[in-house]
Amino acid sequence: MKKSIAGLVMLASLILGLAAPAGAQGPSLNATPGSIEAPGSLSLTVTGSNFTDDGFLLPCPGADGDPAKMGADSCDTAALTPYTTGSDGSWSASVTYDIPAEGLVIVAGNAAQTENAVFVIAIGVSELPNTGANTMALLFFAVAMLGGGAVLVSKKSLLETS
Secondary structure, three states, X not given: OHHHHHHHHHHHHHHHHHOOOOOOOOOEEEEEOOEEOOOEEEEEEEEEEXXXXXXXXXXXXXXXXXXXXXXXXOOOHHHOEEEOOOOOOOEEEEEEEEEOOOOEEEEEEOOOOOOEEEEEEEEOOOOOOOOOXXXXXXXXXXXXXXXXXXXXHHXXXXXXXX
């Protein structure tokens, strides 16, 4: 039983070691509005946070509104919009894009391609959920709760066998 508890403690320590420090999230991208009722031209404000370098905003209408479908020919490189990152890692750009019926993937990144973020403008939905959440903290919490439950169960079983 002691080996099981030691194993759980080691697992929790490993996950804690792999967890990113609070506030150390990667770049994230947001657009207002985040969705529209029907395809067409849309003026929007795109904002980035947690960026370290200046870069470019790029619409990708050929990705059919799905970041997994992005390819070398899915983005409109003629529509690059430069942005300047502030000292706090944030930036903002006003753009107008033609949004196809499938939606529009927007990419922001630096010229060295060492950091980037993606946002999808959806058609006919109120808003897409924010996918930039740090799930590592939630995973750590779940494992800690599992470990705590295992300790309680093991203590109960030890008391019952005594």
